[in-house]
Amino acid sequence: MMKHIFAGAALLLSAGAALADERPSQAVIDAYLAATFGKAPPEWQARIKPDESLAVCNTTRNNPSSAQSEAMLKRESARVSYPADGKFLGDWKKGYQVANNGRGGQFSDAPNTVSGGNCFACHQLDPKEVSFGTLGPSLAAYGKDRKYDPETIKDAYTKIYNSMAVVPCSNMPRFGVNKVLDEQQIKDVMAYLFDPESPVNK
Ligand code: HEC
Incomplete structure (x- = not known):
């Protein structure tokens, strides 16, 4: 038996x-x-x-070695382009539109279609919004909880511009590097996270 x-x-x-x-x-x-x-x-x-970093994520099934991770963070950090005027925050009301728009990058789109960031698909942002995804952490009160600290503001810009400059093989889209969002749109969605008047911080 x-x-x-x-x-x-x-x-x-x-x-x-x-x-x-x-x-x-x-x-x-x-x-x-x-x-x-x-x-x-x-x-x-x-x-x-796939670009060099994504190729590593593909072949290691999102499990790069520490040497590969280190190289990736270095390579992807070098691809982040910061605003020439040194200003990270735009208009939070326009930022809400960016966060709430999941359109873009589709075959059927007219050539002048404005792409969105689809942030709500993965994050809670405005605590009053009932519908949001949870693949990413909650970003409610993001600026307020961080006391609107300038270093943190810069870090968030880096994250949104190129998520893999912060977390190797991140599941978050690389909005700036992959030209999903332009600089102004990133500034606007940054304001949605960091403006004290934004519903995210109310
Ligand atoms: C496909 C899902 C997805 C989308 C869409 C997405 N994110 Fe993320 N985001 C994540 C995940 C997962 C993390 C945490 C893991 C990581 O850092 O890669 C994250 C982390 C973050 C962080 C860092 C949070 C911290 O720990 O301090 C910020 C800020 C952020 N996202 C902002 C945004 C903004 C703004 C948008 C829209 C422009 C957006 N994300 C769209 C998945 C997503």
């Missing part, structure tokens, strides 16, 4: 190992992706080519 149980367990283990081995290689995944977008215009095809 015992013998059978052990044999069964061994069989399950080897089945598990076989399944794990069946994960297609990165080359197969890349070829499949390329074929999926085969008829798309070249600028769309270019979007599925």
Whole structure:
């Protein structure tokens, strides 16, 4: 009897190992992706080519080694472009529009479509808003809790511009680096987080 149980367990283990081995290689995944977008215009095809950091996240399944993480933070920090006028905060009312807009980057979009940040999809922001995602931490009272500290303001700009400059293989979109949002939109959504008058801080 015992013998059978052990044999069964061994069989399950080897089945598990076989399944794990069946994960297609990165080359197969890349070829499949390329074929999926085969008829798309070249600028769309270019979007599925991962940059250096994303390639590391893909091959390590978001689990880079500490050396890879360190290199990634350095590489991605160098890609952050800060406002030339030194001002990080725009208009919080426009920032709300950015946070609440999930449109953009779709085949069907007219060329002049304004993209949004879709922040509510992953974060609580205005504590009075009932509908929000929880993939990211709550950002309610973000500025107030941080006493509107200038260093923290700069750090948040970095995070929004290029999330991987702060957290390697972050799940948060890289809004500035990937040109989803322009500088003014990032300033506006920053004001939504940091303006004392913003509902986020009420
Ligand atoms: C697809 C989900 C997703 C979207 C969309 C998203 N975020 Fe995030 N965000 C995250 C996750 C996950 C974290 C925490 C882990 C990390 O830092 O990568 C995070 C962290 C943050 C932080 C740092 C919080 C801290 O710990 O202090 C800020 C600030 C932030 N996000 C702002 C924004 C803003 C502003 C937007 C919209 C322009 C946005 N996020 C859109 C997923 C998202």
